[in-house]
Amino acid sequence: MARGNTRQRIQDVALELFAEQGYEKTSLREIAERLEVTKAALYYHFKTKEDIIIGIFQDLTRPMDELIDWAREQPRTLETKQEILRRYQDALVGAAPLFRFMQENQATVRELSIGLTFKERMLELTGLIQEPDFSMTDRVRCVSAMFTMHAGMFFMQNVEGDPEEKREAVLEVALDLIAQAHRAP
Structure with a gap:
């Protein structure tokens, strides 16, 4: 092998x-x-077990790192930000086993070196989908779009319905939030 x-x-x-x-x-x-x-x-x-978890984390978060690198190089348009959300949803689906681990082992995650780097990735992506001149309300919309993606991973599991339909609905709501933030004042 x-x-x-x-x-x-x-x-x-x-x-x-x-x-x-x-x-x-x-x-x-x-x-x-x-x-x-x-x-x-x-x-x-x-x-060690920690080496295993860090390896898993690195493998499953590589698509997020690639997304951040890609997003930094793109024009800061609504279309780019919507594509960031689409790609982020795919990365979240791929990393689902890791998120389950993080959710069920929160105390352990806080002690491992993986907790902070995940937070840093989230902050970076949130920054890439908003603009410095956005109003506070529009910044909240952008942050809410990211949290909508996470809610789709965790909380929508408990909502009845077709998984693909739920995934599409979550993405639609996140995309709507970004579009609202981009409206002309």
């Missing part, structure tokens, strides 16, 4: 176990047992 595939399997199994029994209660030995490998084989890829 290629190194990348083994690393991915370790991360997937670790996330499964963290979800089942919590980060604190999961040991490297249990991860190795679930994978049917030795602890030494696991150590070859990751020395």
